[in-house]
Amino acid sequence: MTSRRIDVDGVHLAVFEAGEGEPLLFVHGFPLNHESWRPQLDEFSRTHRVIAPDLRGFGGSDVTAGTATMERFADDLRDLLDALGVVEPVTFCGLSMGGYIAWQFAHKHPGRLRRLVLCDTKAAADSDEAKENRRRMAETALAHGAAAIAKALEDKLFAEATRRDRPEVVAMVRRMIEGTDPEGIAAALRGMAERPDMSESLEKVEVPTLLIVGVEDALTPPAEMKRMAIALMNAQLVQIADAGHLAPLENPEPVNAAIRKFLEETE
Secondary structure, eight states: OOOEEEEETTTTEEEEEESSSSSSEEEEEEEEOOOGHHHHHHHHHTTTTEEEEETTSSSSSOOOOSSSOOOHHHHHHHHHHHHHOOOSOOOEETTTTTHHHHHHHHHOGGGGGEEEESOOOOSSSHHHHHHHHHHHHHHHHHOOOHHHHOOOOOOEEEEEEEEOHHHHHOOOOHHHHHHHHHHHHHHHHHHHOOOOOOOGGGOOOOOOOEEEETTTTTTSOOHHHHHHHSSSEEEEEEEEOOOOOOOOHHHHHHHHHHHHHHHHHOO
């Protein structure tokens, strides 16, 4: 796997690539980086070209203070694909916040999209209370650092089986969050609070869509994703046992099997 930093609209984004063939774009969630997709990158780089950026503010990418909107992230990804010479439509794989970005990518750049794989995410906007919680969390990050965010999120992200049987995954995610710049955390939190409700736009998404959700996901539960599957024109839903909000990392084998089957069925 190779890594490099690419200038996108004056911001250097770290991007990790491996493999050859049809492009799969893996977009991480909040407040993580491309490593949250490691089991999928290792699996699918054998048969596809995998592209896994660190979004602005995360991982090895530059930080933008203020507000990083989901639309801005979507445009960054379009520009990144241009810079990488990817001209064919991609399969966009988005986890959590990566799913929020996927809706904007589908809305703004539909010609660049072949399929969607959306894990542990939703289309609805935040409630007023949730928006205020995100803004308070942004202030917490700036005042107390990324470690405070890692502590606040840990109990919400994982299934009981992950906490019990896979402490190395919990530790990996904690390190990932603690290594994130607080300014990037705050900017993304403000952007998520401002994101539009995409629920009424789901029927306009024409590409095949695979929805994956951890059975124990407390943040975007299976019932939420089932509603999206019904609203979408061409979607299927797969529930993953022994997984919470980070299903691709917590229980990667059934996630990889579901993605592989979906890719084969939608050739």
